[in-house]
Amino acid sequence: xxxxxxxxxxxxxxxxxxxxxxxxxxxxxxIRDRIAAVPGMRLLGERPAxxxxxxxxxxxxxxxxxxxxxxxxxxxxxxxVHKSVQRPMVLYSSGYDLGTSPDRLTEPAKLxxxxxxxxxxxxxxxxxxxxxxxxxxxxxxxxxxxHRLVTALKSVYRGAWISTGGSKGGMAAVxxxxxxxxxxxxxxxxxxxxNTDDQDDTAYDTRLEQVGTAECREAIKSAQREALxxxxxxTARYAQWAAGExxxxxxxxxxxxxxxxxxxxxxxxxxxxxxxxxxxxxPGAGATDDELYxxxxxxxxxxxxxDQTLGAFTPYFYQLGTQLGYAQVTAPxxxxxxxxxxxxxxxxxxxxxxxxxxxxxxxxxxxxWVRHHGHSLMFVNGENxxxxxxxxxxxxxxxxxxxxxVLDANHHISITNLTPDEAEEAVATLHRWxxxxxxxxxxxxx
Numbered sequence: 001x002x003x004x005x006x007x008x009x010x011x012x013x014x015x016x017x018x019x020x021x022x023x024x025x026x027x028x029x030x031i032r033d034r035i036a037a038v039p040g041m042r043l044l045g046e047r048p049a050x051x052x053x054x055x056x057x058x059x060x061x062x063x064x065x066x067x068x069x070x071x072x073x074x075x076x077x078x079x080x081v082h083k084s085v086q087r088p089m090v091l092y093s094s095g096y097d098l099g100t101s102p103d104r105l106t107e108p109a110k111l112x113x114x115x116x117x118x119x120x121x122x123x124x125x126x127x128x129x130x131x132x133x134x135x136x137x138x139x140x141x142x143x144x145x146x147h148r149l150v151t152a153l154k155s156v157y158r159g160a161w162i163s164t165g166g167s168k169g170g171m172a173a174v175x176x177x178x179x180x181x182x183x184x185x186x187x188x189x190x191x192x193x194x195n196t197d198d199q200d201d202t203a204y205d206t207r208l209e210q211v212g213t214a215e216c217r218e219a220i221k222s223a224q225r226e227a228l229x230x231x232x233x234x235t236a237r238y239a240q241w242a243a244g245e246x247x248x249x250x251x252x253x254x255x256x257x258x259x260x261x262x263x264x265x266x267x268x269x270x271x272x273x274x275x276x277x278x279x280x281x282x283p284g285a286g287a288t289d290d291e292l293y294x295x296x297x298x299x300x301x302x303x304x305x306x307d308q309t310l311g312a313f314t315p316y317f318y319q320l321g322t323q324l325g326y327a328q329v330t331a332p333x334x335x336x337x338x339x340x341x342x343x344x345x346x347x348x349x350x351x352x353x354x355x356x357x358x359x360x361x362x363x364x365x366x367x368x369w370v371r372h373h374g375h376s377l378m379f380v381n382g383e384n385x386x387x388x389x390x391x392x393x394x395x396x397x398x399x400x401x402x403x404x405x406v407l408d409a410n411h412h413i414s415i416t417n418l419t420p421d422e423a424e425e426a427v428a429t430l431h432r433w434x435x436x437x438x439x440x441x442x443x444x445x446x
Contacts (some may be wrong), residue, residue, distance in 0.1 A: 142175065204268070260339060287391070383407050
């Protein structure tokens, strides 16, 4: 680990030393003018920034349909963290809206001392047409948004581009490469699922029966059974909370349906998001209703199943139901306690007036591209993350690509969580993709 930290520290220090002098770089005002001059770009505002940086909130005009660009458009929101036009650029997407901290630098941007563009995905947040045609929310259309944006900004940032994202954002980065493989020099995808066959979810069931210890898995199953045995009391508490928060259940149908769905998703949510050692917090049969309810609420995030949250994430669930696929887990240990057959279907999450027609070829096509034609791809996954029970895999045709697993880790991982040797290999690869060789960037780090 000391060796890795030395490498990273020397990389950052040397990269800073090798950067052109501040006098040679555009000032904040000059970079604002250059960005605003990009056709289709609009400056929305400027955020407070660290010394040597300029942070701009922007909107970029995108076609509703890239195949028919004259049929309407919308503004895609993005945030630029500018350091130097001669530094690399990291293209980051969360796969959703911009979030509250779009100026937060990703791990690749920090390691490369790079600029960063954070994008909002089409149809999320305010990045949607006034009268959205849901059929235009596809991975190809979103990839084309990124392609058009990259093409436009390369007139300003001519250095190497690296794309990255985690979870759905990591998936979006890979989909972008599938359709526009030469837009960036490399891609780092963290915790990115690859559901190639939506009709076969056995990989998720298998992972849930292997992750952690047998004692922990059984404790979670016991807590699920106990929750459904106490359904009346716990559902009443859930409904009371929702009423107090002015939240409703029209999309899913009722607090009881939402509660059952939350309980079914509990094991996956636990292994995705709970920290190491969390097995000790699983309530036993002797737990009070208060203790059991509080634990389930924390693990499954009860607000997710209300209209107010589902409405904001309708684009996500729409994509799951049309192209990305959605895992449904079996629960034989809950036999006799379930009331709502089919509650795990993706239709439960999407308003009935939005049509869903699944396209089974979409993910299989991306998977084939990765295995037969993909290049300069890096996948980083957590060993305990059930979400990547079906991960991206490298194939005989994949070139200059890497698959790393962080031991005993969940959905929230980083390159620096890897073993020292793997982390050093990943960092060196990232610098090579960005044109920053160890000889020119980090010197002779031990």
